[in-house]
Amino acid sequence: MSDLDRAIAQLRACRPIPEYQVRELCYKARELLIEEGNVVGVDAPVTICGDIHGQFHDLMELFRVGGDVPDTNYLFMGDFVDRGFYSLESFLLLLCLKVRYPDRITLIRGNHESRQITTVYGFYDECLRKYGSANVWRYCCEVFDYLALGALVIGAATNLEPSDAPFADPTSQASMQTEDQDIEIETLNANGEIMFRFPRNHDASQSSQATSQPSSSPIIDTPSRTGPSGTSATSSANGSRGNDGGAVLCVHGGLSPLIDTIDKIRLLDRKQEVPHEGAMCDLLWSDPDEIDGWGLSPRGAGFLFGADIVKCFNYKNDLSLIARAHQLVMEGFKEMFDSTIVTVWSAPNYCYRCGNVAAILELGEDGSNAGYMRRSNGDVGRRQSSVLTERGRDGPGRRYRVFDAAPQDSRGMPAKKPVADYFL
Amino acid sequence: MLVMSDLAKTFAKAKLSGLPPETPLYEDDCEREDDSSSASSLSSAGTVRPTSSQRSAPVLNWSDYFAQELYLERQSDKGHAKFHVYLTPPSTPKAPLLVLHHGAGSSGLSFSLFALEIRKLLPNAGVLAVEARDHGSVVWGPGGEVDNDLSIHTLSQDMVDMLHLTRARMSWTEMPTLVLIGHSLGGAVVTDAAKKGMLEDKLIGYAVLDVVEGSAMDALKSMQAYLASRPSGFPTLDAAIDWHIRSRTLRNPRSARASVPSLLVQTPSGSWTWKTDLSSTEAYWKNWFEGMSSKFLSAKGAKLLLLAGTDRLDKELMIGQMQGKFQLLVFPAAGHFLQEDLPDKIAEVVAEFVKRNDRSILVLPPKVGDLLKQGKKV
Numbered sequence: 001m002s003d004l005d006r007a008i009a010q011l012r013a014c015r016p017i018p019e020y021q022v023r024e025l026c027y028k029a030r031e032l033l034i035e036e037g038n039v040v041g042v043d044a045p046v047t048i049c050g051d052i053h054g055q056f057h058d059l060m061e062l063f064r065v066g067g068d069v070p071d072t073n074y075l076f077m078g079d080f081v082d083r084g085f086y087s088l089e090s091f092l093l094l095l096c097l098k099v100r101y102p103d104r105i106t107l108i109r110g111n112h113e114s115r116q117i118t119t120v121y122g123f124y125d126e127c128l129r130k131y132g133s134a135n136v137w138r139y140c141c142e143v144f145d146y147l148a149l150g151a152l153v154i155g156a157a158t159n160l161e162p163s164d165a166p167f168a169d170p171t172s173q174a175s176m177q178t179e180d181q182d183i184e185i186e187t188l189n190a191n192g193e194i195m196f197r198f199p200r201n202h203d204a205s206q207s208s209q210a211t212s213q214p215s216s217s218p219i220i221d222t223p224s225r226t227g228p229s230g231t232s233a234t235s236s237a238n239g240s241r242g243n244d245g246g247a248v249l250c251v252h253g254g255l256s257p258l259i260d261t262i263d264k265i266r267l268l269d270r271k272q273e274v275p276h277e278g279a280m281c282d283l284l285w286s287d288p289d290e291i292d293g294w295g296l297s298p299r300g301a302g303f304l305f306g307a308d309i310v311k312c313f314n315y316k317n318d319l320s321l322i323a324r325a326h327q328l329v330m331e332g333f334k335e336m337f338d339s340t341i342v343t344v345w346s347a348p349n350y351c352y353r354c355g356n357v358a359a360i361l362e363l364g365e366d367g368s369n370a371g372y373m374r375r376s377n378g379d380v381g382r383r384q385s386s387v388l389t390e391r392g393r394d395g396p397g398r399r400y401r402v403f404d405a406a407p408q409d410s411r412g413m414p415a416k417k418p419v420a421d422y423f424l
Numbered sequence: 425m426l427v428m429s430d431l432a433k434t435f436a437k438a439k440l441s442g443l444p445p446e447t448p449l450y451e452d453d454c455e456r457e458d459d460s461s462s463a464s465s466l467s468s469a470g471t472v473r474p475t476s477s478q479r480s481a482p483v484l485n486w487s488d489y490f491a492q493e494l495y496l497e498r499q500s501d502k503g504h505a506k507f508h509v510y511l512t513p514p515s516t517p518k519a520p521l522l523v524l525h526h527g528a529g530s531s532g533l534s535f536s537l538f539a540l541e542i543r544k545l546l547p548n549a550g551v552l553a554v555e556a557r558d559h560g561s562v563v564w565g566p567g568g569e570v571d572n573d574l575s576i577h578t579l580s581q582d583m584v585d586m587l588h589l590t591r592a593r594m595s596w597t598e599m600p601t602l603v604l605i606g607h608s609l610g611g612a613v614v615t616d617a618a619k620k621g622m623l624e625d626k627l628i629g630y631a632v633l634d635v636v637e638g639s640a641m642d643a644l645k646s647m648q649a650y651l652a653s654r655p656s657g658f659p660t661l662d663a664a665i666d667w668h669i670r671s672r673t674l675r676n677p678r679s680a681r682a683s684v685p686s687l688l689v690q691t692p693s694g695s696w697t698w699k700t701d702l703s704s705t706e707a708y709w710k711n712w713f714e715g716m717s718s719k720f721l722s723a724k725g726a727k728l729l730l731l732a733g734t735d736r737l738d739k740e741l742m743i744g745q746m747q748g749k750f751q752l753l754v755f756p757a758a759g760h761f762l763q764e765d766l767p768d769k770i771a772e773v774v775a776e777f778v779k780r781n782d783r784s785i786l787v788l789p790p791k792v793g794d795l796l797k798q799g800k801k802v
Contacts, residue, residue, distance in 0.1 A: 293791030300751030424528035
């Protein structure tokens with residue numbers, strides 16, 4: 001067993017590794033991350049995860065539900081640290097996995113991966129408490145500066161292989177029978193049972209919870225499922241029909257008025273503390289909102305952006321979907337603007353009190369053009385559509401796995417914060 | 425052993441006798457000159473003039489921080505009010521006015537240093553520090569009795585009335601754009617006013633300093649014990665300022681000298697006691713904070729929450745914050761009175777907040793639809 005595997009085993013048990021090992025790990029991680037562009041290319045299949053926030057036991061639950069590394073490929077969209085009690089173990093485990101399986105796991109930066117924010121929201125104090133000095137915090141912050149700002153997932157399949165799983169509620173099975181239809185969205189619970197299944201419906205203006213509308217999808221033979229349970233490795237080709245779900249941009253926050261093409265993200269100088277304003281700040285801080293155009297963000301950093309902005313950006317960059325995190329969603333995930341953008345939130349019962357469920361998003365692999373790397377910024381092969389119509393192309397099939405908080409082991413948790421002695 | 429212990433006792437006794445006597449709470453033979461007016465006065469700090477013997481730490485005057493102080497009268501069938509505010513008017517009709525509301529037991533001068541600092545950063549902005557009833561303002565009922573109704577609804581109405589009375593007194597043709605800033609109880613007051621839409625579209629945002637419904641409600645139980653642990657009075661103003669610093673209630677001596685004298689009134693014996701009897705306000709505590717988080721999140725306008733020490737949001741605010749509904753900043757180095765402890769830092773944050781949300785200077789990138797209409801390529 002290598003030192004790295006030993007460190008992984010120790011961290012999986014939620015035990016911190018010694019300071020000198022952290023130093024070594026962070027050094028190796030930086031060497032690896034410095035080679036990555038600001039926008040990392042990631043091939044489907046991949047499982048996309050949102051905020052973790054130091055909820056170590058819930059991260060373990062995530063791996064149980066989504067499949068373990070390296071069997072499942074993961075893309076974590078930042079906010080590994082702060083607020084939860086095990087930021088250190090959570091981040092170091094993810095970093096170890098990154099160093100051990102660099103092609104199997106992608107980490108991008110969230111707004112909490114910052115010196116200023118971690119000083120206030122817990123990670124700094126946690127490092128100080130667990131090591132007696134701020135050295136480990138410093139090593140980690142240096143890694144933060146090297147994390148990519150986004151990822152571009154390519155080769156995702158348009159249609160999901162139907163899960164060979166029972167329905168959570170057998171009575172709902174009849175209404176969700178989609179044997180002769182393409183599946184666009186499937187939602188599974190933590191036991192792998194199907195909660196909802198939505199067929200692809202080209203007529204519907206948006207994929208809503210309603211499944212009553214008839215589908216105009218052509219009937220095709222769905223190949224048998226080949227991926228192991230708990231993964232999205234469904235690698236069969238889907239007949240001769242094109243099954244390319246288009247590129248998916250993943251960022252922690254969202255878009256920036258200073259960024260109209262993905263290439264402009266690639267040009268940023270990212271190796272710095274997250275600035276208070278500018279493109280890099282916006283990518284990590286912005287939120288989509290039901291407005292027209294751009295708005296001020298109530299957060300005091302980044303912007304709000306409306307459906308027109310997302311659709312225009314996706315069109316211009318030939319994206320089918322933007323996946324982002326950053327906002328707590330009580331249901332774990334939320335698709336907006338005719339499914340052109342989705343928020344994925346992966347910290348169940350956030351901060352041990354918010355009562356929300358968590359979700360991860362699995363994108364399957366399109367085997368029909370294996371090995372062909374499509375460029376995602378050209379006009380070739382673009383489906384006829386205009387800038388502001390609904391999604392310009394069929395997006396990727398999306399399988400959400402929804403899960404609750406793991407039973408908490410309260411040992412080692414710091415005592416409840418003392419109440420304010422004076423508040424009037 | 426016995427001998428040893430006796431020895432130890434003697435030793436301890438000898439040591440104890442060496443300690444200075446405890447400071448008495450009241451000192452009847454106070455060396456202060458008799459000043460019969462201050463005991464009954466409304467006692468803005470301006471009326472307090474300590475003798476030279478007490479000036480080791482000079483008490484600072486309100487006029488060092490604000491351009492003027494106003495007494496504003498309100499007459500209605502419900503009675504009569506004499507409100508007290510400090511004002512530095514906006515320099516131009518377009519400049520925003522920051523309305524500052526202090527916490528329970530505090531005063532408008534709690535914002536003294538903040539008022540100076542904010543004017544350095546926003547030289548044209550106005551500052552209006554109001555004082556609640558039983559805190560510098562006085563309200564009488566129809567029968568002439570003092571009306572200390574401190575319910576949240578009354579306090580927010582008082583604040584809005586003070587604002588309108590100020591406008592009338594200053595003959596402003598139009599109400600300036602407004603930013604409300606409240607500390608502690610004042611935070612609950614400005615949140616209530618914002619939620620009720622009492623300032624309509626003049627309000628561009630509100631800031632709450634160091635109060636969260638969840639932790640305030642949790643702290644209610646220990647509040648009386650805390651109040652009982654405070655001295656009930658001080659022989660001199662210097663002693664009062666000293667106590668605030670030593671107890672770390674206030675951590676900025678300069679601010680303590682500006683604000684503490686305004687918290688006290690002189691007793692006939694010459695010593696100083698609290699102007700507001702906080703423990704008698706207990707009946708209102710729940711009323712102040714109940715529902716505050718929901719009001720804070722749902723009121724119209726930009727929202728800023730500044731906390732001292734640690735991030736201790738309740739569930740509702742935690743969800744709201746992680747959904748990006750307001751701006752949160754935490755100041756680990758500050759105490760509860762963060763506008764006094766870190767006036768420059770708080771002013772910096774508030775100035776940014778005001779600038780960011782000032783509609784007169786705000787320019788957002790164009791909407792895609794507008795660009796298309798103009799025939800531009802997007």
